[in-house]
Amino acid sequence: MKEKIEELKERFKSALALANDEQSLDELRVSFLGKKGVVAELMKGLRDVEDKKTAGQLINNFKTEVENSISDCEKMLEKARIDAQIRGAKKYNPTLKTEDRSGSYHPITLATREVEAIFESMGFTIEDYYEVVDDYKCFEALNIPKHHPARDMQDTYYLDNGQLLKTHTSAAQNAVMRKYGAPLRAIFPGRCFRNESTDACHENTFFQMEGMMIDENISISNLIYFMKTMLSLVFERDIKVRLRPGFFPFVEPGFELDINCLICGGEGCPSCKNSGWLELCPCGMIHPNVLREGGIDTEKYTGFAFGLGLTRLAMMKYGVKDIRTFNSGNLKSLSQFKSL
Numbered sequence: 046m047k048e049k050i051e052e053l054k055e056r057f058k059s060a061l062a063l064a065n066d067e068q069s070l071d072e073l074r075v076s077f078l079g080k081k082g083v084v085a086e087l088m089k090g091l092r093d094v095e096d097k098k099t100a101g102q103l104i105n106n107f108k109t110e111v112e113n114s115i116s117d118c119e120k121m122l123e124k125a126r127i128d129a130q131i132r133g134a135k136k137y138n139p140t141l142k143t144e145d146r147s148g149s150y151h152p153i154t155l156a157t158r159e160v161e162a163i164f165e166s167m168g169f170t171i172e173d174y175y176e177v178v179d180d181y182k183c184f185e186a187l188n189i190p191k192h193h194p195a196r197d198m199q200d201t202y203y204l205d206n207g208q209l210l211k212t213h214t215s216a217a218q219n220a221v222m223r224k225y226g227a228p229l230r231a232i233f234p235g236r237c238f239r240n241e242s243t244d245a246c247h248e249n250t251f252f253q254m255e256g257m258m259i260d261e262n263i264s265i266s267n268l269i270y271f272m273k274t275m276l277s278l279v280f281e282r283d284i285k286v287r288l289r290p291g292f293f294p295f296v297e298p299g300f301e302l303d304i305n306c307l308i309c310g311g312e313g314c315p316s317c318k319n320s321g322w323l324e325l326c327p328c329g330m331i332h333p334n335v336l337r338e339g340g341i342d343t344e345k346y347t348g349f350a351f352g353l354g355l356t357r358l359a360m361m362k363y364g365v366k367d368i369r370t371f372n373s374g375n376l377k378s379l380s381q382f383k384s385l
């Protein structure tokens with residue numbers, strides 16, 4: 046039995062060296078670990094062996110070795126796939142020099158237009174809204190009364206007359222509900238402002254795109270469908286996303302939708318605060334208080350809303366490592382997006 050297993054080990058090693066994609070690795074797994082595979086045959090053969098205990102141990106060790114090698118190889122293939130995706134993405138090059146002085150669209154404009162076209166094709170209207178709003182629109186209409194702790198998350202810049210620079214595109218939710226009533230499907234991109242320290246993934250001035258869909262029988266399945274469709278069309282490839290519970294007073298339930306950082310492939314870097322994940326698009330089912338405040342009949346209608354971080358999306362899409370590049374006004378950097 047010992048010699049036989051040694052021989053099988055050699056056979057497995059040679060076959061593993063040739064398995065350079067998921068399909069061949071799967072075939073190898075079936076041929077060694079499947080119901081009618083090599084290990085199963087060895088187990089059957091135990092019947093005719095005298096020292097069953099020793100032979101059984103040898104077979105089990107061999108099985109564990111095969112399982113571990115296949116799992117290691119799987120991880121390597123997955124890493125190689127992600128690396129290739131990152132290398133293949135259109136990359137921003139901070140050292141590129143250009144003599145061309147003609148104008149070009151800002152990458153945020155390009156990303157905004159692309160996402161707008163995607164939602165327009167799914168029946169959403171595109172709305173514009175103010176940058177200076179009042180406390181009611183930014184907070185109170187969104188179920189965030191004065192002195193609610195959720196306000197601490199979104200400090201902003203206040204004008205002498207009590208108005209403020211909007212902290213999120215959700216500030217337009219109430220106006221859009223009042224404009225159209227239900228049913229509605231709308232997106233509204235806009236510039237947002239927050240009084241907070243900047244780093245590679247935080248700016249004090251950045252863009253979001255809000256989306257809302259209100260109709261009869263709208264559920265979380267609709268929300269997930271639209272989020273998945275949007276992300277696969279924007280990135281044109283499969284990307285890893287994770288959905289986790291998130292608290293926002295204007296949705297119930299609420300979720301954080303993160304994407305695997307495309308700058309480092311999930312290993313952790315300054316662009317994702319070393320977590321491997323980037324918060325991109327919080328979302329959830331619109332809270333009944335918010336619907337009621339917008340004049341919507343909550344007995345009949347439900348809806349979802351999301352707040353896509355457009356500037357972060359542009360970072361990931363174009364491989365820009367530091368969000369502050371976008372507001373830098375550096376023509377050498379920004380003119381690279383001309384050809385897109």
Ligand code: FA5
Pocket residue numbers: 212213214215239241246247248249251253293296299324325326327328329350351352353354355356357368
């Ligand atoms: C909000 O602003 C909520 N209004 C989003 C929302 C809408 C939730 C509708 C539920 C329903 P948050 O503060 O997490 O949530 O910001 C949303 C996204 O904007 C973040 O995931 C991130 O991608 C982006 N963002 C937030 N702050 C910054 C910042 N300082 N710099 C760059 N992007 C930011």
